[in-house]
Amino acid sequence: MxxxxxxxxxxxxxxxxxxxxxxxxxxxxxxxxxxxxxxxxxxxxxxxxxxxxxxxxxxxxxxxxxxxxxxxxxxxxxxxxxxxxxxxxxxxxxxxxxxxxxxxxxxxxxxxxxxxxxxxxxxxxxxxxxxxxxxxxxxLQDFKKFIKDKPEKKVAYFIWANPYMAAGKSTFINELLKLNHFVNIYEDKESRYPEVELKKIRLEGDPDYVLLSSEPFPFKDEHAFEVGRSTHHAKTVFVDGEMFSWYGSRLVKAFEYFKKVHDAI
Structure with a gap:
């Protein structure tokens, strides 16, 4: 028992x-x-x-x-x-x-x-x-050494389109963004997954990068173009949603993946 x-x-x-x-x-x-x-x-x-x-x-x-x-x-x-x-x-x-x-x-x-x-x-x-x-x-300790001197970057992490939605506060995604020295511009929103009006994204935080997750919505090039046109200077980056949102044993692979993301941006 x-x-x-x-x-x-x-x-x-x-x-x-x-x-x-x-x-x-x-x-x-x-x-x-x-x-x-x-x-x-x-x-x-x-x-x-x-x-x-x-x-x-x-x-x-x-x-x-x-x-x-x-x-x-x-x-x-x-x-x-x-x-x-x-x-x-x-x-x-x-x-x-x-x-x-x-x-x-x-x-x-x-x-x-x-x-x-x-x-x-x-x-x-x-x-x-x-x-x-x-x-x-x-x-985790190995990644913390890697990320230690990396400067913070403002980001929006999109999880959905039609309507556009982003990861906000009190989410595992947000925790991993912070670990990566990514400042989530939607962290202060009341909703955990706030809806986003693209035309307002510059006023709401003006991110350096917009991360387009591979899940739960399959973002494509046309979404990246639409988002990029609205944010002007922000760079759109396709990221593996499993690495940013799956917990469990997947996290071990995620830390190595995050290094590749930083090397690419």
Whole structure:
């Protein structure tokens, strides 16, 4: 019998280690695999694309916002892994009738490390979890040395078009922008993902760079042209959205990717 508390403060009691896992969060699916739990995963979302082969070996139970409840019931899970931002409160409440629903809540790198530690305890993968925590900390310290003398640059990080939307405060993206010495011009907005009027972008912060994320919206050259025409001097840069928004084990790769971004701009 073990009693553990998730990142929303919900206490869960387990008589034995959960062996049938459904993950409704793509980045956490990748982490579970990296912790050596691929065989225990029975269900994933259609957006769980890492590792690539999972889409042909695991049952897809919908997306992150729309689930196929009957499919989930049929898989007889011992636990379902969710995230406060990725999955709705209604989904969590609905799924709680099936089995324990473990919810993560990630805003900072410290939150990320806590999630890895929790998964190690939850699934009896403590040694593997500690290895990933050590890898993350090592890569983080190495990146901090790299970034230490880099000057700050004002940026807007766009996540959507029609309407244009940007990452704002209280987001994992914003934490990683700050780590990169990128000053987010939308950090002070009330909304976490504020809508942006391109004609006002110069008045709202006049960024040096506009970062166009590869997800959740697939920005193309025409968007870069439209944004660039509105900002005049700001440079538009296509960036890998997974590196700026996926938590879990992806963060280790992200630090190396960030170095390439800085070398390119």
């Amino acid at each position: 073990k009693e553990l508390i998730d990142q929303l403060g919900t206490t869960h009691t387990f008589e034995k280690t959960p062996k049938r896992i459904i993950s409704l969060v793509p980045s956490q699916t990748e982490l579970l695999c990296d912790l050596g739990l691929e065989d225990e995963i029975v269900g994933i979302t259609k957006f769980c694309i890492h590792p690539f082969h999972l889409k042909s070996t695991k049952t897809r139970v919908g997306g992150t916002k729309k689930i196929k409840f009957d499919k989930i019931v049929a898989l007889q899970p011992d636990i379902i892994i969710c995230n406060k931002e990725e999955n709705t409160k209604e989904i969590v409440e609905e799924l709680s009738a099936i089995c324990p629903v473990w919810v993560t809540d990630i805003f900072t790198i410290e939150d990320n490390l806590k999630m890895i530690l929790d998964f190690g305890e939850l699934f009896d993968k403590r040694t593997n979890a500690q290895k990933w925590i050590d890898k993350t900390n090592f890569a």
